Amino acid sequence: xxxxxxxxxxxxxxxxxxxxxxxxxxxxxxxxxxxxxxxxxxxxxxxxxxxxxxxxxxxxxxxxxxxxxxxxxxxxxxxxxxxxxxxxxxxxxxxxxxxxxxxxxxxxxxxxxxxxxxxxxxxxxxxxxxxxxxxxxxxxxxxxxxxxxxxxxxxxxxxxxxxxxxxxxxxxxxxxxxxxxxxxxxxxxxxxxxxxxxxxxxxxxxxxxxxxxxxxxxxxxxxxxxxxxxxxxxxxxxxxxxxxxxxxxxxxxxxxxxxxxxxxxxxxxxxxxxxxxxxxxxxxxxxxxxxxxxxxxxxxxxxxxxxxxxxxxxxxxxxxxxxxxxxxxxxxxxxxxxxxxxxxxxxxxxxxxxxxxxxxxxxxxxxxxxxxxxxxxxxxxxxxxxxxxxxxxxxxxxxxxxxxxxxxxxxxxxxxxxxxxxxxxxxxxxxxxxxxxxxxxxxxxxxxxxxxxxxxxxxxxxxxxxxxxxxxxxxxxxxxxxxxxxxxxxxxxxxxxxxxxxxxxxxxxxxxxxxxxxxxxxxxxxxxxxxxxxxxxxxxxxxxx
DNA sequence: CTGACTTGCGCC
DNA sequence: AAAGGGCGCAAGTCAG
Numbered sequence: 001x002x003x004x005x006x007x008x009x010x011x012x013x014x015x016x017x018x019x020x021x022x023x024x025x026x027x028x029x030x031x032x033x034x035x036x037x038x039x040x041x042x043x044x045x046x047x048x049x050x051x052x053x054x055x056x057x058x059x060x061x062x063x064x065x066x067x068x069x070x071x072x073x074x075x076x077x078x079x080x081x082x083x084x085x086x087x088x089x090x091x092x093x094x095x096x097x098x099x100x101x102x103x104x105x106x107x108x109x110x111x112x113x114x115x116x117x118x119x120x121x122x123x124x125x126x127x128x129x130x131x132x133x134x135x136x137x138x139x140x141x142x143x144x145x146x147x148x149x150x151x152x153x154x155x156x157x158x159x160x161x162x163x164x165x166x167x168x169x170x171x172x173x174x175x176x177x178x179x180x181x182x183x184x185x186x187x188x189x190x191x192x193x194x195x196x197x198x199x200x201x202x203x204x205x206x207x208x209x210x211x212x213x214x215x216x217x218x219x220x221x222x223x224x225x226x227x228x229x230x231x232x233x234x235x236x237x238x239x240x241x242x243x244x245x246x247x248x249x250x251x252x253x254x255x256x257x258x259x260x261x262x263x264x265x266x267x268x269x270x271x272x273x274x275x276x277x278x279x280x281x282x283x284x285x286x287x288x289x290x291x292x293x294x295x296x297x298x299x300x301x302x303x304x305x306x307x308x309x310x311x312x313x314x315x316x317x318x319x320x321x322x323x324x325x326x327x328x329x330x331x332x333x334x335x336x337x338x339x340x341x342x343x344x345x346x347x348x349x350x351x352x353x354x355x356x357x358x359x360x361x362x363x364x365x366x367x368x369x370x371x372x373x374x375x376x377x378x379x380x381x382x383x384x385x386x387x388x389x390x391x392x393x394x395x396x397x398x399x400x401x402x403x404x405x406x407x408x409x410x411x412x413x414x415x416x417x418x419x420x421x422x423x424x425x426x427x428x429x430x431x432x433x434x435x436x437x438x439x440x441x442x443x444x445x446x447x448x449x450x451x452x453x454x455x456x457x458x459x460x461x462x463x464x465x466x467x468x469x470x471x472x473x474x475x476x477x478x479x480x481x482x483x484x485x486x487x488x489x490x491x492x493x494x495x496x497x498x499x500x501x502x503x504x505x506x507x508x509x510x511x512x513x514x515x516x517x518x519x520x521x522x523x524x525x526x527x528x529x530x531x532x533x534x535x536x537x538x539x540x541x542x543x544x545x
Numbered sequence: 546c547t548g549a550c551t552t553g554c555g556c557c
Numbered sequence: 558a559a560a561g562g563g564c565g566c567a568a569g570t571c572a573g
Contacts, residue, residue, distance in 0.1 A: 209569060210552055228553065230558075251554060254567050279563060283557085290565055293556035318557095359560090366561035373560070452562035456557095493557045493563090 001064075004036070005044040005120050006051060016120055030058035037062055044068065044123055046114045048150035049099040049273075056158040059481050063472070067150040068122050069097045070277050071143045075126060077411035079403055080135040085128050093117050101273040101287060135409055141522065142408035142461065148468035149276035152488055153284070155471075159482065160269025161302055161489045162499060165261055168301035172257060176249055179258050186253065192246040199239035207246050255290060256298045264289035270302070274491065281453050282410050282460035283493060292492055302497075302541035309505040311486075312544035313512045313535045314495035315463075317341045320361050322459040325520070325529040326407045329386035333529045350383045351376070364391055365455050367448030391451045398450025399443045406457035407523060415446050458523075462531070463494060465519035470496065473511040477504055497541065505537040 005016040006029075013029050015022040024032055033043070033055055043062050045051045047069040055062065072094045075081050093116060100112075130139050172179070177187035185193065197205045202216040210227045217224050220239070224231055229247055232240055264270055270289060278285025286292045294302075304310045315321075320341050324332035331348075338344030342357035351357045356372070360380050363373025364387070381388040394404045404412045471488060478485025478501070486500035486508045500508045516531045536544040 206569090211570075226552080233558095247553085251567095255555065255565095281563065283563065285564065287565080290555075290567095293554085293565065295555055297555090314557095363561065366563095368559095368561040371560065448561060449563090456563065495557080 001040050001042050002036075003042045003044055003066075005123060007119050008050075008115060030055050030060045033062060034058075034060045042066060044119060046117055046119050046122075047097060047099060048147070048154055049101070050112070050114055052151065052154040053102070053158060056154065056482065061155070061475070061482050062151065063475075064144075065147050065151060066123070066143070067147040068119055068126065069094065069099070070146045070150055071126055072097075072122065073277055074142060074146055074410055075129055075139070077403075077413065078133075078139065078409045079405050079411045080133045080139055080409040081129050082132055085132055086125050088121070088125060090117055090122065094122060099273075099275055138408045141465075142410065145408075145461065145464040145468050146277060146282075148471065149284070149464050152467050152471050152491070153274035153276050155482060156488055156490065157271055157273050159487050159489055159499065160267075160271040161497065162268060162305055162308075163265045163270040164268070164301050164303045165265055167303060168256075168261055168265075168298060169258070171298065171300065172252070176253060176257070186249075189246065189249055189253065192242045192249070195242035196239055196246055199237070199242065207243070208250060213243070252295070252297060256295060260289060276464075279460075280413055281457040282406065282464075283456065284460075284491065291490075296542070300540055300542040304499060304539050307502055309500055309502050309537050309539060310489075310541060310544070311498040311500055311505055311508045311512060311535065311537055312495070312541060313498075313509070313516075313533045314545070315466075315516065315531050315533055318462065318494040318531070319365055319455050319459045321529055321531055322462055323365065323387050323390065323455050324384075325524040325527050326454075326458050327386040327390040328527065329384050329390075330528075332384040332387045333527065336529050339532045348383075350379065364388055365452060367395060367444075367451050391455065394454045395447040395451035398453075399447040401446075402450075404450045404454050406454060406461055408458070408461050410457050410461070412450050412453045412457075459494070462519050462523055463491075465522045466515050467491060467496065469518045469522075470498075470512060470515035473515055474498065474500075474508065477507055477511065509535045509537060 002018055007014040007016065008026070011026050013024055013026050015024070015032065022032070037060070040063070042064045044066040045068065048065060048067045052062070052065075072086075075086055076083070076095065093113060097114060097117070130136055130143070133139055176189060180186050193207050196207050197203055200216045200220050202219070205216050206212045213227045214224065217227070217239070220237070222235055222237060224235070229244055232244055264272060270291070272286050272288035272291035274291065275285040275287065284292070302310070316339060317336075320332070321336045323329075324336050335341055335344035335348050335350070338347065340354070342354045342361070345351050345357040345361075346354055351360060356376060359373045360376030362368065363376060364380055368374060377388070397404050398412070398415075401415050403414060467488070474486045474488065486498055486504050488496060489499045490497035496512065498508050498512065512535055513533055516533055520529065520531050534545065538544050
């Protein structure tokens with residue numbers, strides 16, 4: 001497989017191949033890539049977000065790339081890497097390189113810091129670091145998956161998630177009333193605000209101000225310290241129903257109301273940016289429109305095009321299954337043989353009820369030590385010794401300030417300022433009796449983070465492999481441009497949406513399952529753990545699950 | 546006025 | 558019923 005490193009030099013692009021360097025004007029790049037792509041090329045560039053959108057806009061899709069920014073971030077933290085091999089004058093530049101999104105580019109046409117970096121030499125350092133690693137194979141898989149994630153993310157932004165403004169607006173009008181002029185509350189919110197003020201005898205109350213609401217609740221004699229919905233729901237008072245209703249609808253208005261539509265939906269597509277590796281654990285982040293927390297409430301507006309369908313797939317209980325596999329815990333893997341892992345634990349006699357199983361497993365992965373989930377731990381530790389030992393060891397390592405890693409070698413951050421130095425920095429006077437307790441509290445909190453890191457991060461690796469393999473399978477199902485074939489339009493930790501012509505939907509569903517099985521093999525070889533999917537072929541996202 | 550922080554809540 | 562881990566976002570609040 002030929003490797004071609006692309007380098008921007010002003011308006012000229014240099015393409016460094018194995019035997020030659022081509023220089024071409026930037027606008028000829030799409031043609032250049034299109035021509036060479038069929039022969040099989042791994043394109044190497046500083047950062048997918050700086051190159052790929054322009055190629056996609058010209059209808060050019062690439063099969064493989066190396067994203068040096070993403071790879072650099074992984075290698076710099078990996079305990080599998082000898083950091084000396086990565087060191088260079090430009091290391092801080094690569095460390096601080098940020099992905100670009102269209103809005104930023106348009107608003108801040110500043111000189112790009114990427115232009116001061118040299119991709120060919122960075123590639124050499126990265127290759128040397130991987131080659132010298134005792135865990136070369138794992139790192140290679142992680143880097144390939146991460147780069148592929150960069151391609152998927154750019155393609156999802158390019159295609160956008162089909163979104164029906166008319167459906168969304170009907171939904172808003174039904175719940176809130178007609179769209180009000182700027183600066184005014186929708187009629188239904190205004191009515192609820194009036195009911196809240198009346199119930200609290202507070203005519204000037206601003207229900208959007210938590211502090212204001214808290215004062216009014218306390219003045220009415222209610223014993224509350226915050227205004228969270230759950231807190232309010234515990235109270236017996238006439239203000240509770242209208243206030244809860246107000247908060248729910250106000251949330252819809254501010255998070256996914258008319259201005260959200262104005263900002264994020266264009267030409268029938270919700271377009272946000274997905275940022276692979278945006279979370280320290282390796283999960284994706286997003287920017288623009290809160291793409292990773294699209295409420296169930298508005299999902300009816302995500303509707304496939306005429307003659308098209310969504311294939312919606314999610315993995316049941318991804319993280320516990322990953323924990324079973326990465327720890328090699330055969331007893332837990334046996335419970336995971338059931339489509340419902342928690343039910344499998346009940347069948348095996350480990351716990352009495354599904355609710356207990358869920359509580360115990362979540363507690364083990366998140367570090368819940370109190371209440372029922374804490375009481376469950378001894379039983380889980382007896383039954384699933386390897387799985388529980390893995391998370392316990394990760395927690396202890398974190399408490400000692402050590403780095404932990406995922407299966408493929410993504411390293412956790414060092415605790416840094418998070419626990420010891422911070423109180424002084426904040427001017428928080430260390431109380432003689434409290435400071436030790438505070439330190440212990442911080443240590444335990446970091447232990448909960450590292451405990452979760454190993455599982456969440458390895459689950460993110462599984463999901464990346466799933467996505468990468470699925471991307472290739474989808475491409476093979478169709479012809480023409482990306483958006484004419486079945487293509488990914490959404491990804492959320494353990495769930496994907498594929499937009500596909502209706503006649504290919506069943507094939508897509510099958511490929512989604514095959515890709516999941518392949519991801520399991522890639523990460524865990526022959527270890528007997530299943531990753532069962534819920535797959536639905538639907539017109540609207542709301543019909544799934 | 547801007548920017549940083551807090552609060553609360555949506556998603557996994 | 559959450560809790561316990563990870564996020565993004567909007568509005569209010571407050572310091573400079």
